[in-house]
Amino acid sequence: MQVNEYKPLIVAFCCNWCSYAGADLAGNNRADYPAEVKIIRVPCSCRVNPTFVLKAFQRGADGVIICGCHPGDCHYTSGNYYTRRRMAMLFSMLDYLGIERERTRLEWVSAAEGAKFAATMRDFVQKVAALGENKRLEDLRCKK
């Protein structure tokens, strides 16, 4: 048995209206997803400022995933459309700076998709675990 098995730290920003409820449904249905995923509830996926993603990496996250309502289903009509553009630019910029592109993801999860939420998180954690620790965006000041 491996004693110190590497477990990545994943921050998941979930919109209050769809994805957070989707995560809730995953729990109610006993759908398994890794405990490494730490959920932060936000009113809308477009509440996620690009700085939040960077700050998460700074504080030791190995991967950041943003979950919102499907396009067209936003509680505030258009929030997720802005998220989509903004995150496309941010992820592309991180890729440009040589940060592993698998560390970031944007996913649409509705309140009915508990199974999808669990599957997405399992997949994401697996991909990030394969990359190993986040070395390229770590901040030593934030290390214990």
Add this chain to the structure above:
Amino acid sequence: MQKITEKHLAEKAKDLLSQGKVSAVLGWRRGEFDYDVTPALFTDADEIENGLVYNCFCGANLSKYLVSKIRAVEGRMLVFLKPCDTYSINQLFTEHRVDREKVYIVGIPCNGMADITKIRNAVGEGITGVSGDECLRVETLYSDEPAELCLADVMSERCVNCKSKKHVAYDELLGDEGEVLDSHRFDEVERIERMSPDERFAFWQRELSRCIRCNACRDACPACTCEVCVFNNPASGVESKAPVNEFEEKMFHIIRAFHVAGRCTDCGECSRVCPQNIPLHLLNRKLIKDMNECYGEYQAGEAVGGVSPLTDYTAEDGEPGDLIRRRDTDA
């Protein structure tokens, strides 16, 4: 075509001052040396006669200075703008940072600005004087004969790939109307995109780790006009240079590039003022290039009142992954 020199600028400025059309003139004056030209505000004809210069070191984008200077002046202010500077002022008009009625824009032609670092690399230290325009005569302490350099060989990086010789905003033009150029300004961005992620990381590590967090890029940027800036906040984590590792450099530069995303007029001031010669415009150009590819051609400042791609959307926009995947299949 008539050649426009600083004499023409001075005449125009004195003319408008004496007519009372403007009450102050924003231009450039010589610093300690020929090559450290600095923005300056003139209010009388004598000052203009003795002080105003226009040469290949007048790179400073004066539109940024209007934001703070215009409040101190009653009446209109004359400002001399090169073609790329007029994009910046249009963006400032769009964002209501400068009142159109208070500015009198005189568009002046530009043949590209010289980069003093490149001149130093060519002739060495101890430069005492630089004169000429197309062909530069550089005098140094260590040589009796002045060195001759072609402007094209020592041109700023941003000017080599000039996007436009056309003034997009003016009240009056000195010289002829130029044209929007078919520039290769994204070539360097594409070259970096074609590198492997490890090479890209190493490239940016090498460039950004030189950052000394002087904030000159922010101070010179005509799109950065917030009076209270996030970079002055001690809690931002990027307020000052940290002695540990490189995170805050990347964070600082990503934040800076993002704050002007969709508003950057690609004037290249950030790279010009960087004392460490970090090619900061490559971050801004990356964002412009991505937005052009994904959401249609858009150049901030082309017209007053443009809608930035990041404050707009369509239901058919691609997912973030599509953009990166498409680039992979292209490569």
